[in-house]
Amino acid sequence: MSASETVQTLAHLSDVHLPLVGFTPRTWRFKRLTGYINWQRKRRHVHRPETSEGLLADLSKRRPDHVAVTGDLVNLGLPAELEQARRWLERVGPPDHVSVVPGNHDIYVPFGHDPGLARWQAYMRSDAGPPGPCEGRPASTPDLAMGTFPYLRIRGRLALIGLCSAAPMPPFIAAGRAGEAQLTRLRQLLDETRRDGFVRVVMIHHPPIPGLASASKALRDADALGRVLAEHGAELVLHGHMHSATLVWWPSQHGSVPILGVPSASVTVQHDHEPLARYHWLRFTHTPSGPRIELEARGLCKPGGPVREITRFLLAPGTSYPPTVPLSEPTDAAEMSAQAVVSGKS
Numbered sequence: 001m002s003a004s005e006t007v008q009t010l011a012h013l014s015d016v017h018l019p020l021v022g023f024t025p026r027t028w029r030f031k032r033l034t035g036y037i038n039w040q041r042k043r044r045h046v047h048r049p050e051t052s053e054g055l056l057a058d059l060s061k062r063r064p065d066h067v068a069v070t071g072d073l074v075n076l077g078l079p080a081e082l083e084q085a086r087r088w089l090e091r092v093g094p095p096d097h098v099s100v101v102p103g104n105h106d107i108y109v110p111f112g113h114d115p116g117l118a119r120w121q122a123y124m125r126s127d128a129g130p131p132g133p134c135e136g137r138p139a140s141t142p143d144l145a146m147g148t149f150p151y152l153r154i155r156g157r158l159a160l161i162g163l164c165s166a167a168p169m170p171p172f173i174a175a176g177r178a179g180e181a182q183l184t185r186l187r188q189l190l191d192e193t194r195r196d197g198f199v200r201v202v203m204i205h206h207p208p209i210p211g212l213a214s215a216s217k218a219l220r221d222a223d224a225l226g227r228v229l230a231e232h233g234a235e236l237v238l239h240g241h242m243h244s245a246t247l248v249w250w251p252s253q254h255g256s257v258p259i260l261g262v263p264s265a266s267v268t269v270q271h272d273h274e275p276l277a278r279y280h281w282l283r284f285t286h287t288p289s290g291p292r293i294e295l296e297a298r299g300l301c302k303p304g305g306p307v308r309e310i311t312r313f314l315l316a317p318g319t320s321y322p323p324t325v326p327l328s329e330p331t332d333a334a335e336m337s338a339q340a341v342v343s344g345k346s
């Protein structure tokens with residue numbers, strides 16, 4: 001590394017799905033009942049807290065400059081779950097060290113009079129500027145979408161931009177929406193931070209472009225967000241939601257944009273085609289000619305195994321995640337690359 005180069009590290013984890021707590025008659029809604037049954041029958045065996053704790057311990061030991069958490073910390077958006085997730089976030093790091101965007105499971109139904117995601121607001125706010133409309137008030141969904149998002153945090157040479165794609169949806173629908181107000185502000189933020197020479201990292205729960213999710217799980221205005229990215233560019237977009245490892249290059253007027261999806265941070269046993277728990281370690285080397293971004297995937301290679309390096313490569317236009325290998329492949333090589341399955345369900 002030359003004297004003119006600097007390095008920053010960013011850890012990305014998503015879809016932790018902490019244990020479901022606080023489902024009571026008072027919090028009952030039909031959609032929550034469907035989610036509760038799904039959790040009791042399947043998901044509680046798949047998303048284990050001891051697994052996400054292992055990833056968190058590994059991540060903490062490496063002392064990243066910043067941590068990005070792209071949603072689905074909880075399951076049914078219950079007040080007790082959101083409280084539990086706030087305590088979990090405090091263990092990940094202080095609010096100026098950790099940036100969060102919500103997922104569809106975090107805003108599962110309207111919050112009504114409950115403070116909802118105001119509990120996490122310190123992790124989802126801009127560095128400066130006038131307070132958003134939801135400051136000091138219960139964070140209803142419109143407030144969250146229209147008021148505090150997108151937020152902008154400057155960390156070294158990185159401009160971290162957080163978008164909210166979560167909104168209450170009918171039962172069995174895991175779709176999302178950004179909304180025109182957020183996209184208008186996003187255009188400004190992308191232009192301003194590019195002009196000022198920052199490396200722009202956009203964080204969102206749902207895949208931000210068309211074609212990466214089925215209709216029931218997709219961002220409903222992915223066409224519009226895809227156009228914003230094509231016209232204004234970004235150096236990196238991070239998302240979760242699909243519980244899979246994906247890297248797609250999206251053409252823009254300012255170079256190809258890597259759209260990077262990380263698997264769930266708590267998957268403990270083989271389930272559908274979902275890789276076992278994983279997080280991404282991103283190393284930015286800022287050079288006079290632009291950023292060089294190296295991706296290291298760390299997580300479980302087999303159920304109950306240690307957290308270790310799964311793969312590592314440079315994000316250069318055209319690169320893709322290692323090819324898919326069937327999870328049942330009985331070789332060591334397969335064990336190392338089996339986690340790169342590029343499909344899955346949330």
Ligand SMILES: [Fe+2]
Nearest residue numbers: 072103241346
């Ligand atoms: Fe999700």
